[in-house]
Amino acid sequence: MLLDSKIPEGPLAEKWEKHKFNVKLVNPANKRKYDVIVVGTGLAGSSAAASLAELGYNVKAFTYHDSPRRAHSIAAQGGINAAKNYQNDGDSIFRLFYDTVKGGDYRAREANVYRLAQVSVSIIDQCVAQGVPFAREYGGLLANRSFGGAQVSRTFYARGQTGQQLLLGAYSALSRQVAYGKVKLYTRSEMLDLVMVDGQARGIVTRHLITGEVETHAAHAVVLATGGYGNVFYLSTNAKYCNTTAAWRAHKKGAFFANPCFTQIHPTCIPVSGDYQSKLTLMSESLRNDGRVWVPKTTEMAERVRKGEVKPQDIAETDRDYFLERKYPAFGNLVPRDVASRNAKQMCDEGRGVGSTGLAVYLDFAEIIQRIGAEGVSQKYGNLFAMYEKITDENPYERPMRIYPAVHYTMGGLWVDYNLQTTIPGLYATGECNFSDHGANRLGASALMQGLADGYFVIPYTIGDYLAATAPKPVDTQHPAFAEAKAGVEARTEQLLAIKGTRTPDQFHKALGHIMWEYCGMARNAEGLQFAKKEIQRLRKEFWSDVRVAGTGEELNQTLEKAGRVADFIELGELMVDDALARNESCGGHFREEYQTPEGEALRDDENYAYVAAWEYQGENQPEKLNKEELTFENVKLTQRSYK
């Protein structure tokens, strides 16, 4: 299949305007004759569902949560980017575009990224109008901060709870449409399959998590806004329920999966404390604006710190290595996430890590505390410091934080064209669920921007183009494809319950996470990846013969839910490994040890790998087929990223 990204003709800055004019419109009186299913009610889903309902479409919105307000988006801390240039510091749409393409290590589509930067300004206006309480200056205008390696202040924020406030804004818009009867909300309903009729997406199969009832739902188009798959690593900063099932089911029905190996490891997370650890907690990137990252200069000193013989605050300046400031004088502690993470790992690999496990580096606030006082620091970061203390029982005002990289975000996802349509006609993907605009590495504060851009300002236009060409006939679930998909879901549930093995879904998930982290994590090499592939295949066999699920399918059964999600993670894990093996270069979050510069930085191969890898499912136990979407760069020059 030839991949058509449907990028509009014309100069970069005019593409979106032109495209909006060229897409077909659905007549206002006809909009109510179309049903659209939106799966997921995080930022990307709530914004899409509300906006489509406002236009007049009948929307059915699904979430496995008990309320849309609980989606993982709620946890985003740091902020959202927009090229407003309110600070008069040289920002522009082109600069945000440029930073995003460069930050993504030149593996994103120029046209999409430019559109993202263009609509970013409208997002802020929209959220303000909804009553989102962004941080403000004394004069009453909106405040900004610089974030995630940007050299301009373009990040809007609501203290450390930006995701919460943005999601509650989108949730309020969605709630309003529920009240108007334009959105029907299905909570605690998990999509377990996609229904295809004549090659088009026409509905979904869900399981109600409280009653266990399996239902089918029909629509003229389906939008997946089901988030990322970072939990394939078991431990990540994602919420516990985040999973790949919706996207993976769609993949098996024909939606290509793009760049699955592009995962982001965030440098500032609270380190693992024990085997019981169930998730990792992010310490917002904004802390790197004022915190200084260091490890002891020598392994001997590090050893003494690990044993508790020396306190970090007592180590002399001359015995510390502020390694980011030393290696990257221009950006210092603000280098992009992939660079910061890799360097922390390197320090620990050298034996200079701290904490009882040796898998941590320090993030030190002593200097800023001295400069502006503990009170000032508390105003900036109070909630983060309190959270750190709650979890670790250590006071970061007195003792540097211990941090270590953790899986945080997935740049890969369902392949979509410029219209956000997958390779299945009528199936769209938005937010973290698609392979999106971040290339091989996402910049801080850009995921919230992308989710809301997709939902508020892109999909409402582009979905019309498809619907206008679809007859406005009522849809129902009479077609045999619905009964067939439903039977498939029920059979799988039965199968999971029938195995009655000896290992719990959590045990399998941890085993998978271990393989992924060791061999497909911060650094990868061909040998390790080949080993991982065999291990995952073995794990998959064991899962289907030895997993243990108690209870029945006709009740709230969290072990059953978990088992289904882990089964899909195992399959996705293998594809991630395949993708990492096929990409013989290093770029962004994908660091292949064989491909690095003499200084140990990622070495891209633009000649051979400036493409999007879009994987096509070929059937059970068949190797997937790699399709390539070549990337062309007309507006930025490909350079070796340098933050020195």
Place this chain on the structure above:
Amino acid sequence: MAGSNPNAKPMNLTLNVWRQPNRSTEGKMVEYKVKDISPEMSFLEMLDVLNEDLLHAGTDPVAFDHDCREGICGSCDLFINGRSHGPEKGTTTCQLHMRKFSDGDTITIEPWRANAFPVNKDLSVDRSAFDRIIQAGGYVSVNTGGVPDGNEIAIPKDIADRAFEAATCIGCGACVAACKNASAMLFVSAKVSQLALLPQGKPERKTRVENMIEQMDKEGFGACSNIGSCAAECPVGISLENIAILNREYISAKATSNNLA
């Protein structure tokens, strides 16, 4: 593997847990023992240990709601030793750590108890009443697009900050569970104050408060008798001042209601 405190000693605990198969079947307390619990664990990680044990023993694990485990999504909702989210002030269940307990302790774990929050199973309750209250008016009626520039409306910083404080409610329901009347006033007041304080919320100020209060009553939440256990037990510190604002808003809306016609 030890965490920040290598000297922390593992604990053995007795748990009294509410078990209830579904909404229509009666429930009861059941006793379980858990061993070798690290003080570094979170409360939910301790329950994970219990559930893995139960599953290995062939018993149905205890159902409970959780997701972010960072104190922000509002999913977790346990009533621990007679208190919403347990003994630590300003803390959700997921952020509560076992170092707050001692070896040999008996811990009682129940679901939120309120007529408006029926039990789904074990410790999981149905809080969709909160969604319906927001649907009754917890929004500003703007469509996507066509709104003014974000900086066109200047909002004094102290007003913006107060609105933000109110807006940080996580919708967990601890306030309802802590209240002897099972009132939802703190939850409703947080949203009403946020939008009443901001210029964007002013046009719909009266109808909003009336409709949200009406829905709250319809859902079967109790009346507020000004005791303040809601704010005392709120994990994110939503202030009682919001209830005062809500009362003021409601009285003035009633006195000058747009709904009279």
